[in-house]
């Protein structure tokens with residue numbers, strides 16, 4: 001069984017929580033005690049129907065205010081796939097939450113209220129999904145029951161959204177007309193919309209092909225931890241543990257160690273369940289090398305004919321999370337793969353208006369939830385690839401050195417020119 | 420060879436990555452090991468993460484004193500097998516030292532007291548990262564929890580002010596006195612745990628499999644009759660065929676009636692189950708709709 005991770009996005013009240021509740025309920029992931037608790041609460045609050053949104057809104061404050069505050073993770077499985085849902089809330093701190101949910105998603109599911117049509121927010125969801133290189137986007141036109149299940153209304157929304165999405169990097173765009181409340185086209189085809197011949201939402205989630213989304217070409221192995229047993233049985237054992245970021249590694253492969261530049265070959269690839277003949281993402285393995293080299297955490301193994309850029313100048317799109325604005329000259333800690341470094345903000349070339357895609361040149365600062373282009377100078381070299389080619393070696397987080405909070409997320413565009 | 424991992428292999432790879440990040444970035448991690456199935460799987464993953472070397476951190480059991488003998492045997496056996504170091508943080512000692520006051524009455528539970536014992540042990544040992552076996556599918560407050568979950572000086576969790584967590588880039592930075600709770604099993608479900616136990620051959624305490632035991636019906640659960648349980652008026656012990664879905668303090672962990680004596684039977688039952696494991700078996704979670712959130716804020720597991 002395969003794993004599919006998806007993130008949900010939509011404006012407040014578009015029906016995200018209801019849709020997730022519906023998916024969980026109809027795939028029998030909701031248990032009687034959970035449903036009873038939700039039914040009881042719905043009755044106590046005087047609702048006319050069971051509010052499935054209560055299944056996902058878990059914090060006291062969320063239940064009291066009827067909103068979703070923070071990204072919540074949900075799980076369900078069908079015989080074909082196991083799903084991990086990042087349910088990202090639509091109101092405050094929207095961008096931050098959606099960026100977080102989308103960072104690990106294979107697919108983004110954007111909801112639109114059929115009555116309201118494509119809103120500024122819907123465009124923003126699509127922009128964020130494409131910035132985060134989520135390859136598959138599903139637009140769910142929800143609340144079809146409130147527009148008489150009208151095909152023309154659905155087509156109109158698809159056309160408008162499709163025009164906008166054409167300007168973005170989205171490989172695969174699918175439209176599904178649904179009613180989360182009544183369950184139409186979520187798991188079962190709707191008798192109310194005989195004109196819709198596409199797959200139900202669940203069928204699409206079960207069958208969308210994600211096998212080619214991973215980068216199996218550029219071998220990148222960030223060294224995470226050095227295993228040296230220092231025991232009598234494994235006297236000379238020295239292995240480099242880590243998770244394959246991209247590409248494939250096989251015993252016998254010639255490799256180069258960054259930053260030292262030494263070359264050697266892979267002597268073997270171990271796991272606790274025995275050696276393997278090849279390692280690919282997202283496997284966690286331990287690589288042994290043919291030569292005794294000085295290799296430590298933060299180094300990277302790759303192939304001599306296919307190396308990342310080794311650079312101290314990084315150009316990236318950064319999503320800023322902190323209430324304290326980001327300004328040129330700021331010093332931050334950056335975590336990239338298994339490497340930490342200090343970094344200084346050299347310049348803020350532009351701020352991106354995520355609603356219109358317009359660039360505002362030379363902003364004074366990036367405020368909370370802003371996305372903008374940032375040039376960084378790092379204290380130590382990083383081994384980077386473009387984010388659109390490699391989500392692992394192309395991403396980093398920014399951490400405040402005083403508060404230790406995670407204040408930004410970066411997607412690498414390239415190596416900047418030293419200034 | 421196909422280049423797509425099964426969902427269990429992908430979950431395993433993610434958990435091992437998390438465990439190694441902690442070993443690499445923290446000075447004094449510790450892994451909470453109760454002998455329950457989640458901590459058993461977590462320990463197995465930790466063992467795999469560093470093989471063929473030993474675990475680079477100790478284990479800790481927060482011991483309420485109300486244990487199932489089978490679980491303590493199992494705990495000690497695993498510790499010996501791994502050549503690991505075990506720290507036992509005792510709730511009884513916290514009571515004796517006057518750090519907490521034992522609840523009284525027939526329904527007294529040491530569940531909530533564990534938080535003080537846990538936090539005291541974290542402080543006394545200077546632990547800066549604490550691995551817990553919590554899963555997000557267990558409970559709605561846990562669904563919001565980060566993999567690296569920050570705890571302030573008082574061990575408290577602030578669910579409204581959590582660090583964003585992106586890709587697999589975990590931020591474990593903290594000041595002295597603060598610590599990070601780490602949940603390598605965040606993305607596992609109960610069914611995943613059982614499937615993994617079957618696939619990997621993880622050993623579990625025998626009480627997870629159907630067995631005959633004297634129990635009493637209370638609050639819709641079967642509580643094991645042990646020296647720690649005070650019977651209420653009218654409660655009559657009876658022998659039933661039961662198994663446990665979770666294992667915690669013997670006075671508040673209920674058994675379910677079941678004849679599932681093999682992993683295949685347990686997996687089939689879990690897949691068909693209509694009640695969550697906590698709803699079925701944990702008196703402590705029935706306190707209120709926000710029971711878990713409140714306890715977690717205080718520093719509970």
Ligand SMILES: Nc1nc2c(ncn2[C@@H]2O[C@H](COP(=O)(O)OP(=O)(O)O)[C@@H](O)[C@H]2O)c(=O)[nH]1
Pocket residue numbers: 010011012013014015016017018019053068090142143144145146178179180181182
């Ligand atoms: N009529 C109708 N109402 C819906 C549908 N989906 C959601 N709703 C209602 O819209 C409101 C907001 O839903 P909720 O799931 O909380 O939205 P969220 O803010 O996106 O999570 C609730 O009152 C739902 O019952 C639908 O398909 N049809």
Ligand SMILES: [Mg+2]
Pocket residue numbers: 016017018053067068
């Ligand atoms: Mg919601």
